[in-house]
Amino acid sequence: MEEFWKNFVNWWAEMGASLYQWLIETPDGASMNLLTRIIIALILLIVGKYLIKLFMRIFRRVSGIKSQVGIDVSVKTFVAAALNLVLNIVLVVFFLLILGVDMTSMATVISSATVAIGLSLQDLISAVASGVVLLRSKHFRTGDYIRIDSSNGTCEGTVSSVGLIASTLETFENQHVVIPNNQVLQGVVTNYSTNPTRRLTVDIDVDYSTDVKQCKKVMQDVIASDKRILKNPTPIVTVYNLAEFSITMRVICYTKRVDYWDVFYDIREKMLLAYRANDISIPFKRIVIENYQGSDAQHAAIKLVEKEKNNK
Template sequence: MSADIVNQASDWVARNDGIILQYIINLAAALLILLVGYIAAKMISSTMVRVMEKRRVDTTITRFCGNMTHYAILTFVGIAALGRIGVQTASFVAIIGAAGLAIGLALQGSLSNFASGVLLILFRPLKTGEYVEAAGTSGTVESVQIFTTVLMTPDNKMVVIPNANILNGNIINYSRTGTRRVDLVIGVSYKADLAQTKAVLKSVLEKESRLLKEPAATIGVSALADSSVNFVVRPWVKTEDYWDVYFDLHENIKIALDEAGIEIPFPQMDVHLEKVEA
C-alpha cells in the first residue's frame, strides 16, 4: 500500500516537474519581492522621517507620515508578491480602493484638518509663542497639532480651532517681524494751535525710550472730524513692548496736552433755535 502511494507520488512529480519548478521559482521570486520591498519601505520611511526632523516638523506628524509611508509600501509589495505566485490581485486592489474611498468619505472633515495641519507645520505661517489672528480669533499660539491649533487669548481663554478653518482664512501674524507700529488717533479742539499740538506730541514721543529710531515716527493731521481735528501718531516699537507703550502713550499724551492747555473735545452738537412770528 505504501509502495503504491510512493510510486503514484513519484509518477505525479515526474509528470508535473515543470509546474513544480515554476511554482518554486515564483515562490522564491515572491519571497525576494517581499524582502526587497520590506528593505525599501524601511529605507524610504526612515529617509522621510530624517528629512522632516531636519525641517523641525512636529514629532507626531513625522512619526505618522513615516508609519503611513512604510505600511503603504508594504501593502503594494504584498499585492505584487501575491500576484507573482499566481493569486488574482484585482479583487484585493478593488477592496482596498473601496475601503479607502469609504474611509475618505467618512473622515473627509478630519482628513481636511489633518492635511491643513501638515501644511501649517511644513510652511509654518504661525509658530508656538507667536501672537496671531486666525479664524476670527486673536491669541498666542499654544500648539499646532495634527487636527487642531490651540490659541490662548489675552484673557487666558483656550481656543481650539480646526486647522482647515485656519488655512482657509487669513492669518495675521503680529510677532513674526519683531516690530510693530503703534497707531494712535488724538483729537484736539478746532481752537487749538496745530503747530503747538504737533510739537507737544513730538515731545512726548522723544521722552519715550522704548520707541525705535528707525522707522521714524509719523505725526500728522489725518481728519477734520465733526468735533475735533484728528492727529495720527504712529511710532514703531519692538513687538514685546507694544501694549505697554500703547497704554503709556495715551496717558502721557493726555497729561502733556492738559499741561499745554490744549483741549481734547468730546462729541457735541450745536442746536440753533429760530423764533417764528405768528
C-alpha cells in the first residue's frame, strides 16, 4: 500500500512539473512570490471546480439517456460519485503543486495516514467494497421489492437507490430505511421482483362440523371467479392441518407480481363472504366464566381438588 501511494504521488508530481514551470517560473527563471502562487492556485481551484461540475452535469445527462437502454440507475449513480471523487482528488493535487508543496516528500506521510485511516474506517471501506459487488452482481436494482434478513433484523421494501456506501428502501409503511452495503451483502436477500409471478398461500380455519367437500368447492369457486389468479399452475385447495379446535384449509395459487398485494387482501375478504353465504363456521376461542356461590362454590372446589389428585 505504501509503495502504491509513493508511485501515485510521484507520477502526479512529474506530471505537474511542467504545469508548475509554465505558471510559476518567470522568463528569467526566477520563481514568483507566494502571493502570486496563492492567487494562481485559487483561480485554478475555482475554475477546476466549475469545470468538474460542468463535466458531471454533462455526464449525468448522457448517462440518463443511456439508462433508458438498460443501464441501471444505481450503476449510473455509483459511477458518477466515483468519477466526481477522482476528479476532485486530481484538482487538489494540482492545487498543492502550484503552491509549491513537495508532493514526493509527502508520499510517506500520505501512505502512513492511509493505513491509519483505513484501520479507523474499516466498516466504511467494507461498505464501499460491498457496494461495488452489489452493483456488479445485480442481485437487485432500483425499483425491485426485496427483503433483507441480516444479523440486525429483517427489512423489506422497494429499492430506491444503491449508493456507494448504503442502499435505501422505501417500506410498505412509507418509511425510508438506509442499510449499509456490507450488511446487505452479509445477509440473505430475497428479491420478489425477479420472477414475473408470485405464489400466494391463504390459510383459513373452519369448524370440525363443516362439510370439507362443500368448503373446498366454495373456495374453488372464489378462486375461479378472480381473473387475476392464474390458471397455470393449477390452484390447489386442500386440508392443511387438523388443529385442536379447527380444520385448517389452505389455498395455493399464483398471480402476476403486479397483482400480488391486491389479490392477497381481496381473496381473504371474498373467502369470508363466501363462507358466511354458505353457513360455513369459522371457529374462535371462547372463555367461559361461571360464578359459583355458597355450596356450589364448595362443590366446585372439591371437584377441582379431586381432579388434581387423579392427575397425580
